[in-house]
Amino acid sequence: MSGINTNGKRLFIARHGETIFNLAARIQGDHVHTPLTRAGFAQADAMGRALALHLAPNPLTLDLIASDTDRALQTLSVVAEHVGADWHQARSDARLQEIDMGEWGGVYYRDLAGKLEIDEEERLFVTVAPGGEDYRDVAKRLEHWIAEQDFARDAVLISHGMTSRVLRGLLVGADPHPRFGAPIAAGLPQGSIVQIRDGVEEIIHTGGGEGEKA
Numbered sequence: 001m002s003g004i005n006t007n008g009k010r011l012f013i014a015r016h017g018e019t020i021f022n023l024a025a026r027i028q029g030d031h032v033h034t035p036l037t038r039a040g041f042a043q044a045d046a047m048g049r050a051l052a053l054h055l056a057p058n059p060l061t062l063d064l065i066a067s068d069t070d071r072a073l074q075t076l077s078v079v080a081e082h083v084g085a086d087w088h089q090a091r092s093d094a095r096l097q098e099i100d101m102g103e104w105g106g107v108y109y110r111d112l113a114g115k116l117e118i119d120e121e122e123r124l125f126v127t128v129a130p131g132g133e134d135y136r137d138v139a140k141r142l143e144h145w146i147a148e149q150d151f152a153r154d155a156v157l158i159s160h161g162m163t164s165r166v167l168r169g170l171l172v173g174a175d176p177h178p179r180f181g182a183p184i185a186a187g188l189p190q191g192s193i194v195q196i197r198d199g200v201e202e203i204i205h206t207g208g209g210e211g212e213k214a
Contacts (some may be wrong), residue, residue, distance in 0.1 A: 014192065048081065
């Protein structure tokens with residue numbers, strides 16, 4: 001597959017910072033209200049500093065885009081402050097939400113022992129949650145979102161662990177994963193931010209958090 005032409009514009013993509021659900025090892029899925037922890041705000045702060053340094057000395061006007069969840073919008077607000085962007089101009093979109101975990105949303109991981117299989121090496125869900133999405137479902141909604149973008153300006157985009165991996169996979173033109181049938185980029189620690197321009201990815205900052213969990 002070929003990567004997506006972004007007209008030379010850069011997409012700075014990151015997952016939200018650590019949340020109270022991450023800390024408690026609960027599945028978030030498409031839960032909207034799961035605020036950041038202090039560590040989560042610190043991760044957002046580090047991503048914002050790294051992006052500001054990357055853009056210096058000539059920061060550009062940036063579009064601000066996020067999932068419509070609290071955790072994504074909170075993270076975006078911190079990053080936006082570092083780069084001098086107006087958070088009130090941010091656009092949110094439900095299609096950037098995390099993989100829907102259906103009946104398992106909000107459940108503690110420990111309570112799903114024997115039900116939820118996770119590929120620990122790649123940090124991907126093998127089991128599709130009852131009433132939830134698989135990675136192909138996530139790819140479909142992201143494909144619709146990408147098709148609507150005009151890529152007129154560089155943009156900061158805050159999404160979620162699994163969703164951002166599929167989005168990155170689509171943007172760089174990765175082949176469908178042989179097991180999951182959707183393009184999925186490699187996982188990065190929480191607090192990381194990447195740049196993608198015309199199908200080429202560059203890591204701007206590697207965070208110190210855990211790998212992806214929905």
